[in-house]
Amino acid sequence: MRRLRAGAPALGALASGLAVWAAFPPVGLWWAAPLGVAGLLVLTAGRGPAVGAGLGAVFGLGLFTPLLHFIAVAMGNSVGWAALVLVESAYLAALGAAWALVRRLGVLTGDHAGKAWARVLAFTVLWCAVEELRSSWPLGGFPFGRLAFAMAQAPVLPVAAYGGSLGLSAVVVVVAACLVEVVGALRRRRPRLVVALAATASALLLAPAALPVPTGAQDGTLRVGAVQGNVATDFEDAFGRALEVTGNHAEATHQLAAEVGTGTLDVVIWPENSADLDPRTHLASAALVDEAAEAVGAPVLVGAVAFEDDVRYNDIVVWSAGTGPGEYYRKHRPVPFAEYVPFRSLVRAVTAQADRIGTDMAAGTGPQTLTVRAATQDREVTVAMGICFEVAYDEVLREGVAQGGQVIVIPTNNASFLSSSEAAQQLAQGQVQAVVHGRAVVQVSTVGITAIISPAGEVLQATRPYTSASLVADVPLRRTTNLADRLGAAPGVLAQAGGAVLVAAGIVEAARRSRGRSRRGSRRADRTEREHQ
Structure with a gap:
């Protein structure tokens, strides 16, 4: 006792x-x-x-x-x-x-x-x-x-x-x-x-x-298509099979174009790592992305990994049919021990797991935004960007809003987390961030959960995990900033x-x-x- x-x-x-x-x-x-x-x-x-x-x-x-x-x-x-x-x-x-x-x-x-x-x-x-x-x-x-x-x-x-x-x-x-x-x-x-x-x-x-x-549109709306192409459950092999992931997202985009019609969307968003081979350097991958962009009649935001000078970068690229790659956002906050290994020699002395990551991911620089030309409106729209875990950082998204982001886009790749709670936690983070910054959030995943979130944090649409699916929504574009962002x-x-x-x-x-x-x-x-x- x-x-x-x-x-x-x-x-x-x-x-x-x-x-x-x-x-x-x-x-x-x-x-x-x-x-x-x-x-x-x-x-x-x-x-x-x-x-x-x-x-x-x-x-x-x-x-x-x-x-x-x-x-x-x-x-x-x-x-x-x-x-x-x-x-x-x-x-x-x-x-x-x-x-x-x-x-x-x-x-x-x-x-x-x-x-x-x-x-x-x-x-x-x-x-x-x-x-x-x-x-x-x-x-x-x-x-x-x-x-x-x-x-x-x-x-x-x-x-x-x-x-x-x-x-x-x-x-x-x-x-x-x-x-x-x-x-x-x-x-x-x-x-x-x-x-x-x-x-x-x-x-x-x-x-x-x-x-x-406040949730209302202040500068019109952006008609968004969010594409979840899905990945085989043996995702490591899937990403190893050249162009399978890219092909899945291209096919889902063709299906979306058939459902809503060519030229009816302003932009189509693919998730993080949606191109398993960088279309900027691989012609076959470029052809798949270009054909999908042409079919839907709108620019496509494509997730790709670039290898430069013995490091890699996690990018979201604006791809337009016929002209190819344009502006890109490069992830500012790679995840330590998941995307790069700090103090690698010391970590290797403790565990061989350090070498699971062969090439470290480096932090990107530049704006926390992308500029997209809305296809049906012929005007440029600035979107605040955050890739995957960046959705959890107020200051990262605050920077994008301060730079003129009128909607928040979160491409993510949840494939490695299978049926764990990670995707649901990330969705909740997106809901909170929508309210913090007073912006609609479009969260797009390879395997789920892809969702449209209102500036009030309400999930308006969401896909089921491990399905090929697309969402279409007119998201409000907002200019004013909440007190939370003004306090910084x-x-x-x-x-x-x-x-x-x-x-x-x-x-x-x-x-x-x-x-x-x-x-x-x-x-x-x-x-x-x-x-x-």
């Missing part, structure tokens, strides 16, 4: 992490996120930093182990999955240790109502600081698991238009912290405080649904600065208490010595 009691906090932390995981797709119980965060807050309160770190790490394992399982699916083994889970869990360990330190500050200790609100604010700042840190550092960070991305179906989603992904996460944490303080106020029989905290949590959960989220990086900077100040104050307080204990111990020793004399 004693061992069970001793292990209860760790089991509680694990269960709390699993609760937060359940808020994400494909489970999608968004309301479980504040409950799980509340569990971590309760379990780490009153603990020492070491115990807080341990409980935070266990919480992280409960959250990230199932959330990031798609890494194991893609790699075919558990090495990368385990490594990424441990790294991401380390951030939650830091959060647990930080809260254990900060919770002891005098301004947060006591039953006064003001102290309760201070605790809510302090924990929210710490959570947001850690979430922002792990989403941006090191090597560009890894934002999967942001609380905001669990809120795609929640009534709080409109907050993203005003505070970005971080602001949306902050609302979830405030609700969780208020729930914890409600329980404490009930125990202390503070009915007025209970009502105030409960009212705040309820308002934050429900009131955002009434926030205005400021909320993240403030959160990290606030977190640093809180941790520094906690360290100072811990040192002060340690000195106090040391002095008291010295005085007791002196008294004991005098008594013996």
